[in-house]
Amino acid sequence: MPYRTIIEPFRIHSTQEINLPTSDEREEALRRAGFNLFGLHADEVIIDLLTDSGTGAMSAKQWAGMMVGDESYAGSRSFYRFLETVQGITGLAEIIPTHQGRAAERILFSVMVKSGDVVPNNTHFDTTRANVEYQGAEALDLVIAEGRDPSKNHPFKGNMDIEALERTIAEVGVDRIPLVMVTVTNNSGGGQPVSMENLRSVQEVCHRHGIPFFLDACRFAENAWFIKLREPGYEDRTPREIAAEMFSLVDGCTMSAKKDGLANIGGFLAMNDPSMAVACRNLLILTEGFPTYGGLAGYDLEAISQGLEEVLDERYLRYRIRSTEYLADKVAAAGVPIVRPAGGHAVYLDAKAFLPHIPPSEYPAQALAVELYRDGGVRGVEIGSVMFGTLHDDGTETPAQMELVRLAIPRRTYTQSHIDYVGEVVLSVAERAGSIGGYRIVEQAPWLRHFTARFAPVGEQGLGNRR
Ligand SMILES: *Cc1c(COP(=O)(O)O)cnc(C)c1O
Helix, strand or coil, X not given: CCCCCCCCCXXXXXXXXXXXXXXXXXXXXXXXXXXXXXXXXXXXXXXXXXXXXXCCCCCHHHHHXXXXXXXXXXXXXXXXXXXXXXXXXXXXXXXXXXXXXXXXXXXXXXXXXCCCXXXXXXXXXXXXXXXXXXXXXXXXXXXXXXXXXXCCCCCCCCCECHHHHHHHHHHHCHHHCCCEEEECCEHHHCCECCCHXXXXXXXXXXXXXXXXXXXXXXXHHHHHHHHHHXXXXXXXXXXXXXXXXXXXXXXXXXXXXXXXXXXXCCEEEEECXXXXXXXXXXXXXXXXXXXXCCCCCHHHHHHHHHHHHHCCCHHHHHHHHHHHHHHHHHHHXXXXXXXXXXXXXXXXXXXXXXCXXXXXXXXXXXXXXXXXXXXXXXXXEEECHHXXXXXXXXXXXXXXXXXXXXXXXXXXXCCHHHHHHHHHHHHHHHHCHXXXXXXXXXXXXXXXXXXCCEEEECCCCCHHHXX
């Protein structure tokens, strides 16, 4: 068959204007924001790749669903549609709607986790880690070694290290491990998938020790598609069948509908154990809402139900995964260092290799993120020492393991020409990489500093000299 472009399997039905700030306006915005891209107004951004969370476009059917949302406080029709959809996909018995993924995490860990416990995961997402630690427990990352090396190619870099899991259980003891989680795809580890074989092995270990096994299922459909593409024996299975098999291995899951729910808000907690569900619902009523709406409007439940059906459409998944890979191929072909292979929802630029002359203490990934905005109004996010560096009492810092800039692709939002443009911006920055300088922090909060820190270019007179 002749080569054919994999096209967006939809046409555009309503549009939103993109502002096109000039390079002077971008320079001014950068200075006002203290070179922190979280401080920009969204209208100052041309292509916004800050996150794929809640930033996607909904379909006409989702919007239509919102018009028929049932806003009854208890027993809403929209809840029963939601229940049927989620049970249909996951096969899990107890379905608890929440306003976001992190609300599901907080409720689950409040019920299951106590101080001194250890929760293994392939790689904890930041809210998951924070919610585990909030209970006084340790969040342990056990991704395979390949998952920690940006340049290593492996089809399932999100896999959990089974030996490390066994070792952890032997060392810590079953009593202190209330559950094991696996994140699909592994967001903090580069959006990399987990194989069915690996999920089966984790399930086998958990089952043998009587430890509950939960999925952090935010990108379950993208993971199912990678299994179809890369795991022998799954070529002819549908994404829905593969997802059903993934969920059949677990005792429950947490979900952010802002990812593979194709919605702008929402999430859920699901499980098989009815007594655990009772305890979770009691907490839900306290902080989220009645169990048939869980902090969401009836119309949100409709949008999520429809989104969960659409996300498993093969044509959508083929386009989705290919469009991310398309950007990765484009920049990698020009020699730009990235995390390989491409993740499902994002391309990660390797700033350490991109800007080798900038030491980690001068935040190369921050410098690269700033430069992508300066050059073309593209907003990515620093995932390096600004986010994960450890600040010591004497003012010194231990840098993060990797210095990455994540370009997350919102779902069904940008066209191929937008993505071509992003590629051009990356290449234009790459051409003058040698002349790009580092940054120092002039103001920072005691925790989660990446959201609000202010920076100054190294060598430039600024606020920081007041120290
Ligand atoms: C986004 C995300 C969450 C948290 O979901 P929110 O809806 O943002 O609260 C948890 N885990 C993973 C892997 C995520 O990507």
